[in-house]
Amino acid sequence: MSATETATGVGAASAAPRLRLPLPSRRFFTASRSGLKRAHFEQTWLAALLLSPQILILLFFFFIPSFKALSLAFVQTDPFGGRTIFVGMQNFVELFTDPAYRNSALLTLWFTIVQNLATLFIAGVLAFATDYVIRLRVAYRSVLLLPYAIAPVISGAVWAYLFNPVVGPAAAVIHGLGLPWDPNLRAGDALILITIASVWKHICYDYIFLVAAMLAVPQSLREAAAIDGAGPLQRFFTVSLPLIMPTVMYLFIINMVYGLFDTFGIIDAVTAGGPAGSTATLVYKVYQDGFIMLNLGSSAAQSIVLMVLAVLFTVLQFRALDRKVNYQV
């Protein structure tokens, strides 16, 4: 916590007052001093040498591919010949009028929001409980952190097994209650299953951040509230929660990014987008259309849509981080 504050102090001295990052201004191409140590070195050649591996690797594996994605989105290529024709916005028009794509977008929205809120709520309850108890705190934390180490594919595999209609113990319980359950055939069941697997895998991340944020709430404020007669729950809602709200906002955005992009492994292991495309989220569809159907134009247009979303969430994430610093007393 204190590290960021100090860093912000140093960085903000010469940059814009609110934004932590030095803004691209007219000083963009000059040797501006924002984010530079007061005591520094001047050897240009050495700096270039130190930076070159990072810049080169970004150039080859980030900038050139991203630029290619941009250009591919406006052409159509046939998968065998390699002839390309410039088609303007046609790929996008086809994309947005395609009912399968709109279904996928709606499904992604539903999945991401439900996953997000469930993760935040469960992690919040667990963080509150961890903050309140004194004994066994470390033991609980160790166990609750465990899913962080588990790959999305494995989380998917384990939940797919538990709810497998033939061999899964959890599915056996559901069938025992007389309810229908088959994620291989019923779209709703498949969606519930990937949501559960995604939430289970991600609770630990939110939990770590919330526990750290709760620890940073000044004890004096809680004691003052306690003297005024506020009970533990009231103290949480009126003192701790407003102070950790920036962390909650930050996690909300991170959870959206997780739901959008990082659940690929879970979906591929549990449903492979099925049944009948009912769990193919936007990222999964890029993969399906680009690598399995080899429809590169459409896939590139989809990549652009995702890029716009990703940039949007990154900007929001940095704004949430600014808030976080500003709230701290």
Add this chain to the structure above:
Amino acid sequence: MIERNPVLTAVCHLILVVGALLVCAPLYFAFVAGSHTGPEMQQVPQPMLPGNQFLHNLAIAWETAGFGRAFVNTVLVSCAIVVGKIALSILAGFAITYFRFPFRMTAFWLIFMSLMLPVEVRIVPTYEAVADAAGPLRWLLQATGLAALVQALAGVDVHAGLKFSLVDTYSGLTLPLIASATAVFLFRQFFLTIPDDLCEAAKLDGAGPMRFLRDVVLPLSVPNIAALAIILFIYGWNQYLWPLLFTTQKDMTTVIIALKGLLPGPMDPAEWWSYAMAASFIVMLPPAFVILALQRWFARGLVDAGK
């Protein structure tokens, strides 16, 4: 000291126990499935206690999916990602905080932009970049007219000859994953907190930038490096989409891909689940061990890295 409510304390312990059970129960049942034979698991009621077939199932899974080679590959790739990313990030972070040079802000923004697009959104073009790593170079040669010049002088068609693919290579598995700037920002933030006096003192004593990096900055960064190493190791170990695209041969796969290959589809015999669950345990063991053993470093580092 704030009053303690015994009822609420009990409720909180209950919540945490339920939470811990929700984390452990799926893993426990997966272990039970992995330690029984297929027919045993299809009895009604299903066994609730672990059986003694775990090693047997594991041996079958190990043979079928080729885990021996996959483990070697995954260890190599994860370690390359950890070492490569940390080394590049420290150098780049050091350059943009401790040096004044033209285009410093341009470099900063170039690196910052790469934070915005996760690998998942640009899979198709990145695949092409890796499958044809010499492509940009070829384009450059042609655009500058060098290719035509060489052909005229030496009679060699550089344009056609200059092709190499990183598919099914270790570089193809690691390099695109190193190309992201999160760690550069972690180090930049940290370097900004190092007191200026240290650098002034080092300069006064006649130390150059590299000496200062080695003797002052690196020792101070050890906690950050350790935390980042844990996070990156888990990140590299659990990669799925990259290796899925970039490996076609069985002897280049990683453990996660091998495991995915074992998962039975709806039509496959149900006893495969026992092999897949036994294999899951072995695959998740190394990262789980890292988390449990180095938890202190990890939790702090994750919160810092998120900032």
